[in-house]
Amino acid sequence: MLHDPAGSDRPVILDPDSPDVTTIEVAGRRWALLAPDDGGVGGLGGGLKWGVALGGVLITALVIVAMIAADRAERANKTKSQFLSRMSHELRTPLNAVIGFAQVIQMEDAPPETAAQAAHIEGAGRHLLTLIDDVLQISRIEALEFRFSFEPVRAGDVVDEVAQLLAPQARSAGVTLDHSRRDFDTRIEVDRQRLVQVLLNLGSNAIKYNRAGGHVEIGTRRLSPRTLRILVRDTGIGIPADQHKRLFVPFERLGAEATGVEGNGLGLSLCKGLATAMGGEIGFQSAAGAGSTFWVDFEVVDTPAPTAPDAPSDIVAGVPPTSGDRTTGDGVVLCVEDNEANLALVTDALGPVDGVTLLVARTGAEAMAVLSATRVDLLLLDVDLPDIDGATLLERARATTTRPLPAVVLSADATTATVHRLEKAGADEYLTKPVDIAHLIETVHRHLGVHDAEPATTGAHP
Amino acid sequence: VTRTALVIDDNPVNVLLLERLLAARTDLATTSAGSGAEGLARARENPPDLLFLDLHLPDMSGNEVLATMRAEAATALVPVVFVTADLDPVIAVDDDPLTQLLPKPLDAEQLVRVVDHALARP
Numbered sequence: 018m019l020h021d022p023a024g025s026d027r028p029v030i031l032d033p034d035s036p037d038v039t040t041i042e043v044a045g046r047r048w049a050l051l052a053p054d055d056g057g058v059g060g061l062g063g064g065l066k067w068g069v070a071l072g073g074v075l076i077t078a079l080v081i082v083a084m085i086a087a088d089r090a091e092r093a094n095k096t097k098s099q100f101l102s103r104m105s106h107e108l109r110t111p112l113n114a115v116i117g118f119a120q121v122i123q124m125e126d127a128p129p130e131t132a133a134q135a136a137h138i139e140g141a142g143r144h145l146l147t148l149i150d151d152v153l154q155i156s157r158i159e160a161l162e163f164r165f166s167f168e169p170v171r172a173g174d175v176v177d178e179v180a181q182l183l184a185p186q187a188r189s190a191g192v193t194l195d196h197s198r199r200d201f202d203t204r205i206e207v208d209r210q211r212l213v214q215v216l217l218n219l220g221s222n223a224i225k226y227n228r229a230g231g232h233v234e235i236g237t238r239r240l241s242p243r244t245l246r247i248l249v250r251d252t253g254i255g256i257p258a259d260q261h262k263r264l265f266v267p268f269e270r271l272g273a274e275a276t277g278v279e280g281n282g283l284g285l286s287l288c289k290g291l292a293t294a295m296g297g298e299i300g301f302q303s304a305a306g307a308g309s310t311f312w313v314d315f316e317v318v319d320t321p322a323p324t325a326p327d328a329p330s331d332i333v334a335g336v337p338p339t340s341g342d343r344t345t346g347d348g349v350v351l352c353v354e355d356n357e358a359n360l361a362l363v364t365d366a367l368g369p370v371d372g373v374t375l376l377v378a379r380t381g382a383e384a385m386a387v388l389s390a391t392r393v394d395l396l397l398l399d400v401d402l403p404d405i406d407g408a409t410l411l412e413r414a415r416a417t418t419t420r421p422l423p424a425v426v427l428s429a430d431a432t433t434a435t436v437h438r439l440e441k442a443g444a445d446e447y448l449t450k451p452v453d454i455a456h457l458i459e460t461v462h463r464h465l466g467v468h469d470a471e472p473a474t475t476g477a478h479p
Numbered sequence: 480v481t482r483t484a485l486v487i488d489d490n491p492v493n494v495l496l497l498e499r500l501l502a503a504r505t506d507l508a509t510t511s512a513g514s515g516a517e518g519l520a521r522a523r524e525n526p527p528d529l530l531f532l533d534l535h536l537p538d539m540s541g542n543e544v545l546a547t548m549r550a551e552a553a554t555a556l557v558p559v560v561f562v563t564a565d566l567d568p569v570i571a572v573d574d575d576p577l578t579q580l581l582p583k584p585l586d587a588e589q590l591v592r593v594v595d596h597a598l599a600r601p
Contacts, residue, residue: 106564110583113493113564117496117500118496124500124503142584
């Protein structure tokens, strides 16, 4: 009953109000109890926490205890992360003077010894800054407050970018750097910027802990049809087996302090946190004196045909429905969103919904073109568009019609000033990302329903 | 041709730092104001070629200063550089080509790039 009646692999969203779903209230939240054969459930709707396997009474009691513990740990992590956020801001202000005036001294005609001392102050200040940033980032990942922007990414693009960014460091260290372009077009679903950060960190280690004339390779291996490994291999000093267990422990530099190689002892912890949070699995192989290989494994996403605006589909970017569609009485929803992954989520969610015709636009310009060409009953609006800010787009969109045009804003952060501006500009509602599909469908139905109740909603408008 | 930069920041150490980091730019004359109201008055009276703006001022936010400036003809087109230690700075107008963001602690090279970019506009 929890599976898609159509028998497809589409994930099913649990509805907490459905009689088929048993929920209990623990630690102030509703939890779904799932039977063990309910595997494959895709998500939880309506603010539900996660599901647990429902077994005997004892098992259930144990699970509830574990749930309370998990909930407390989650809250504690959030408190810690918020504290660190504030502290980070407070630390940055004095560091501005420390790092800033150290730079001023070096720029002015100071005696060489004074300039060298100022350089030490600047270096220590910057080191402190990376520590603050990295600690905060790790804490935000633990507290699940770190926002990732997932999208299908070509492995080759990432490898190319990382190799290019590492080239200067490799040159100055006298290390040769190669990158392979195998599996170039293989796609994985990640936050590109964060994956680059992970690989830069691994690559930078591979160069730093190498020897003059050494070699570093960045590349990919297709472990299976479903799994892609992105790896960084070096011919460096390697890591003795007795230190392997402590490698990802924060501030464990495994004796590197003595080597004079700079680092803050947080890089690998951060890499592991970022990789894991993106669904990747980080690992390594190394032996003293024999170099190291670090990797992250990701599941391969099915390579779709390149999403060109003219992709053959009934949901076509920037193309209004034929005039015949206007008389069907379908509510026309225009989704303006530039992130392909988010767009895919919305089209998957709303595409099959009866009574809804979904149009998409990836830029403000495309959106205005659609609006001027056809009737739109509801706007779904991303706040971060490449060519225009959401509030301005909303104002212009409303100016194209004399009819009411409700707008629902999709935002990754409900607290930003942008959202407040959009509310001022007349947005009716906002949904936070990641978008809860059940909530999205309910919201769209509600807005279209209101609309249908009004007389003369169709046909009367050009 | 000497151009003018106005710094609006209530922290005198930050103001001094900006002045010293920009000292090598002999083509740029720097003045400062310690509050939003004072800064706006100066900007109206003598529109600068470049404005450095702290996000958190004692009497108003940097965003409010910016909104006021953009609404007045004399200062509508002044390039503005927000200087902030905020991790996730909330900038009211983030797609405005005349507005840039400079994170604290300041980096001398980044500062030069930002200044060049702002002054390169006609």
